[in-house]
Amino acid sequence: MASVVDIAKGTAHAGRPIKVEVKRKVFPPVGDREAQLVLRDVAFEVAPRSFLVVTGPSGCGKSTLLNIIAGLDDDFEGQLDLGPAGDRLTYIFQSPRLLPWRTVEENIALALPEGDPRLARIPEMLARVGLAQAANAYPERLSLGMQRRAALARGFIVEPEILLMDEPFVSLDDPTAQSLRELLLELWHSQPTTVIFITHDRAEAIQLGTRILRLSPGQASVAQDAEVALSDAERRDRSAVLREQNRIFAAA
Numbered sequence: 001m002a003s004v005v006d007i008a009k010g011t012a013h014a015g016r017p018i019k020v021e022v023k024r025k026v027f028p029p030v031g032d033r034e035a036q037l038v039l040r041d042v043a044f045e046v047a048p049r050s051f052l053v054v055t056g057p058s059g060c061g062k063s064t065l066l067n068i069i070a071g072l073d074d075d076f077e078g079q080l081d082l083g084p085a086g087d088r089l090t091y092i093f094q095s096p097r098l099l100p101w102r103t104v105e106e107n108i109a110l111a112l113p114e115g116d117p118r119l120a121r122i123p124e125m126l127a128r129v130g131l132a133q134a135a136n137a138y139p140e141r142l143s144l145g146m147q148r149r150a151a152l153a154r155g156f157i158v159e160p161e162i163l164l165m166d167e168p169f170v171s172l173d174d175p176t177a178q179s180l181r182e183l184l185l186e187l188w189h190s191q192p193t194t195v196i197f198i199t200h201d202r203a204e205a206i207q208l209g210t211r212i213l214r215l216s217p218g219q220a221s222v223a224q225d226a227e228v229a230l231s232d233a234e235r236r237d238r239s240a241v242l243r244e245q246n247r248i249f250a251a252a
């Protein structure tokens, strides 16, 4: 069934799931390092406008998987079907990747082609992420937290159908990370999009995701696939998040 948003945007493909199937991902040998089988039989579908979090220990292959989904790495056995939504895919990396010689506003504008009507929404977007006063600042003047707000603004300004994020809130102090997570949920609620978010932080996974996919360590495959049963209000409540975290990861 098409939602109101689908009709308003005229996006006929909004109802189609993303299909990911990585049978094998092997990194070739380098020097005296042997070839490494990183992913094995990682297959799943992502429902449109759901928030999937892929978690698992450091080095298990999360970034490798996301790079495959993003189309940055096509050297794998398997299939990827993003459907038409794949044409509107945005990737927010671990480092904010802002151009140092461009202002915050210019960095966000770079995500869009010249003359695009979405350019007119940049001031509003900057206000939403709390950077209205920093529009003309250069990235080096911003804290890491603010740079990451700018990266979120740059991601959402394109109104992506698929939004990929690879540990975008690491190396932040806890209150800053927490405010960014709440901002991300706000942006996602006002602009629903299919999210695949990577983190090794289990509390973050539970707070953000509508569904958790946990990869096993070493030749990773899917160890767990669980729905998160939290209301929007509960996601802001640490004890509710911890309870759900204990429930979901009890077996892990």
Ligand SMILES: Nc1ncnc2c1ncn2[C@@H]1O[C@H](COP(=O)(O)OP(=O)(O)O)[C@@H](O)[C@H]1O
Pocket (backbone or CB within 6 Å): 027, 028, 036, 038, 056, 057, 058, 059, 060, 061, 062, 063, 064, 065
């Ligand atoms: N370009 C590469 N060449 C060889 N090995 C790699 C490459 N990228 C990642 N790896 C290896 O693949 C494994 C998974 O890496 P990665 O996907 O970055 O893990 P994660 O994101 O879960 O921490 C690691 O053992 C890593 O050393």
Ligand SMILES: [Mg+2]
Pocket (backbone or CB within 6 Å): 062, 063, 064, 166
């Ligand atoms: Mg990684």
